[in-house]
Amino acid sequence: MTIPFKLHNIVKRYQEREVLSIERLEIPAGEINAILGPNGSGKTTLLRIMALLLVNDEGRLEVLGEKVNWSKGQILRLRRQMSMVTQTSYMFQGSVYYNVAYGLRQRKVSESGIKRSVKEALEMVGMSAYQEADARTLSGGERQKAAIARALVLKPQVLFLDEPTSNIDMASAAEIEKHILAINQNWGTTIIMVTHNLFQAKRLADEVIFLHEGHLIEKGRAETVFDQPRDERTAAFLRGETVY
Amino acid sequence: MDTILQGIKEGFYLILQMDAEIIEVTVLSLQVSLTALILSALIGIPAGAASALKKFPGKKLLLNIVYTLMGLPPVLAGLLVYLLLTYRGPLGQYELLFTPAAMVIAQVLLATPIIWGLTARAVMALEQNVYDTAATLGASRRQAAFTLVREARMGIIAALTTAFGRVIAEVGAVMLVGGNIRWATRVLTTSIVLETRMGNFSTALALGMILLMISFLINLMIIMLEKRTFRYDNTIQIT
Numbered sequence: 001m002t003i004p005f006k007l008h009n010i011v012k013r014y015q016e017r018e019v020l021s022i023e024r025l026e027i028p029a030g031e032i033n034a035i036l037g038p039n040g041s042g043k044t045t046l047l048r049i050m051a052l053l054l055v056n057d058e059g060r061l062e063v064l065g066e067k068v069n070w071s072k073g074q075i076l077r078l079r080r081q082m083s084m085v086t087q088t089s090y091m092f093q094g095s096v097y098y099n100v101a102y103g104l105r106q107r108k109v110s111e112s113g114i115k116r117s118v119k120e121a122l123e124m125v126g127m128s129a130y131q132e133a134d135a136r137t138l139s140g141g142e143r144q145k146a147a148i149a150r151a152l153v154l155k156p157q158v159l160f161l162d163e164p165t166s167n168i169d170m171a172s173a174a175e176i177e178k179h180i181l182a183i184n185q186n187w188g189t190t191i192i193m194v195t196h197n198l199f200q201a202k203r204l205a206d207e208v209i210f211l212h213e214g215h216l217i218e219k220g221r222a223e224t225v226f227d228q229p230r231d232e233r234t235a236a237f238l239r240g241e242t243v244y
Numbered sequence: 245m246d247t248i249l250q251g252i253k254e255g256f257y258l259i260l261q262m263d264a265e266i267i268e269v270t271v272l273s274l275q276v277s278l279t280a281l282i283l284s285a286l287i288g289i290p291a292g293a294a295s296a297l298k299k300f301p302g303k304k305l306l307l308n309i310v311y312t313l314m315g316l317p318p319v320l321a322g323l324l325v326y327l328l329l330t331y332r333g334p335l336g337q338y339e340l341l342f343t344p345a346a347m348v349i350a351q352v353l354l355a356t357p358i359i360w361g362l363t364a365r366a367v368m369a370l371e372q373n374v375y376d377t378a379a380t381l382g383a384s385r386r387q388a389a390f391t392l393v394r395e396a397r398m399g400i401i402a403a404l405t406t407a408f409g410r411v412i413a414e415v416g417a418v419m420l421v422g423g424n425i426r427w428a429t430r431v432l433t434t435s436i437v438l439e440t441r442m443g444n445f446s447t448a449l450a451l452g453m454i455l456l457m458i459s460f461l462i463n464l465m466i467i468m469l470e471k472r473t474f475r476y477d478n479t480i481q482i483t
Contacts, residue, residue: 053376076384084380090373093395102391103381154382 002065004029004158004190005050010059012045012214020045020214022059027207030188032180034201034222037211038237043194044162046211050192051084051160064157080107083156087163089147091135096127096146099135103154121153125179141172148179159183161193165200177204198238202226210234247445255450265427270454273431276344277412278462280351284407288356289400292363293393307364313357318350319416325350326420342423347431350417355407362406366399367392401470405463412459432458 005027012020020042027033027050035043048054052063052075061068063078083103092099100121104114122128125145130138138146144164151159161180165173181204183189195201201208201222208225210218210233218225218234229235258266295307327333329341329349340346374395378388393400415433422429424438432455439448 051380053379072385076382079379080382082380083382084376086373086376088373090371090377092374092377092391093397102378103383106378106381106383106387150381160380 002029003027003062004064005192006060006062007050008060010049010056010061012042012049012054013057018214020049020056022046022216025209025216025219027190027192029190030184031206032184032191032193032204033207033209034205035192035194035209035211036196036198036201036237040213041211042214043211045214047160047162047192047194051082052079080154081156082158082160083151083154084160084162085144085147085151085164087166089143089150091138091143091146094135095131096122096133096135096138097131099146100150100153102150107154117153118149121149124152124182125149126175140168141175144168144172144176145179148176148183152179152183155187156189158190158192161191161195163194163196166196173200180204198226210237212237248449251446251449252453254446255453258447258450259454266451266454268427269430269432269435269451270458272344272429273412273433273455274458276347276418276431277351277408280348280355280411281404281408283348283352284355284359285404287352288359288403288407289363289393291356292360292400292403293367293389293396295360296364296367297389297392307361310357310361310364314361316354316357317416318354318414319420321353322350322417322420325353325417329421341421342425342429344422344429346421347418347429350421351411351414354414354417355411358407358410359400359403362403363393363396363400366396366403369399370395401466405466408462409459412455412462 003026005025007022007025009024010020010022011018035046037043045054049056049061050063052068052070055070064081066074066078068074068078092102097118100118101114104117109117118131119128122131125148127142127145127149130142130146135143135146144167148164159180164180165176168176177200180191180193184191193201193204205222208218208220208222209216210225210229210231212233218229218231220230225234226238229238295303295310325346326341328335329338329346330336331341340349370392374392375388378391383391413433415437418424418429418431419434419437422431422434424430424434430438432451436448436451436455439445439451
């Protein structure tokens with residue numbers, strides 16, 4: 001299987017400040033990858049570059065076997081094989097159905113096809129009863145489940161999750177985690193997840209990536225990194241100490 | 245006060261009489277202002293969205309000019325169109341001066357900056373999150389731009405109602421470029437001026453009432469349309 005993401009010397013700056021500098025990073029296909037690190041370590045910046053929402057200032061980025069040249073056509077083609085769920089998912093004005101159907105509509109899928117797929121996706125996340133509900137009136141947990149349905153209806157090769165459960169209660173978070181695992185196991189979707197929650201990363205991740213001040217300081221199999229971190233800063237982070 | 249009450253009473257009587265001239269004036273007012281509104285929306289909504297979403301040199305200056313033109317005095321708009329369309333003007337050959345077409349052009353000049361400026365503001369008020377959501381769900385740039393306009397539609401509807409209110413009620417521009425010619429370019433507002441000058445206050449008031457009723461009905465239609473398309477109540481709950 002091709003490596004879905006290859007990063008070489010990727011640098012991102014905001015004004016003059018360097019916020020991300022990754023020498024080399026490869027994300028394996030079909031696994032759940034957790035990106036961990038303290039606030040301001042560049043986790044979301046890294047995620048947004050890989051999701052092609054943010055242009056890197058330097059370096060070479062390969063996504064799904066293609067060197068990214070940021071042409072309109074290429075970006076659209078690559079983005080259509082990926083999807084994303086963020087911390088506080090934005091819901092478009094309209095029904096839950098409208099929201100879940102959105103990505104399929106942009107791909108010009110037939111209305112009957114959309115109907116079938118939306119029904120399936122909402123059933124998967126246990127939201128069938130909410131199909132006609134106003135998406136703006138959903139609770140935090142329901143909103144995240146609708147966002148998961150909206151992303152998984154597209155059957156993406158890659159699913160990005162940016163703190164998908166940080167604003168919801170534990171019961172809803174557990175349910176979302178169950179869906180994340182199911183998507184990965186049933187379809188082999190590569191999942192790249194930014195999380196603050198170490199326990200969540202332990203429960204879900206196959207591979208973990210630690211960032212610190214914009215640099216990759218450790219990467220490896222989850223069980224190894226959690227049990228025997230090589231970098232002292234990772235160890236301190238895992239012990240719950242503040243890392244400087 | 246008596247004059248006003250008497251005027252309103254006579255006004256109702258005039259409306260009920262369905263006078264042919266009043267009907268003609270009312271229909272022309274609607275034709276001119278609705279045509280101007282549609283043309284301005286066709287220019288103003290895409291221009292507003294584009295100037296909000298694209299980065300280009302002079303963007304702030306352009307938006308500042310548009311915001312300034314939102315307050316363009318109708319009589320000045322009328323004067324500019326007059327100078328363009330007058331016999332010796334650059335567009336004089338088309339002989340549009342003192343025709344309803346000239347009135348439409350003047351009103352487009354007044355309505356377009358309002359729709360442009362308010363659409364730009366409504367789109368700029370959206371957060372990055374909205375674009376990102378559309379993009380990560382596979383929308384092309386054009387599709388994402390449509391989505392942003394759709395998400396900003398409450399503001400855009402406000403722009404349309406504001407623009408319509410401005411053009412249906414203005415008198416300076418249509419007077420200058422239309423000339424208030426009976427059975428040709430006379431509209432409600434110019435008739436009100438004329439009737440007032442002639443001392444026919446009740447007729448003037450009746451015309452004023454018709455003007456308000458039209459505004460009310462058009463806005464009602466827009467609200468009904470809003471309800472149908474929007475289905476969902478976006479009212480902020482205040483307890």
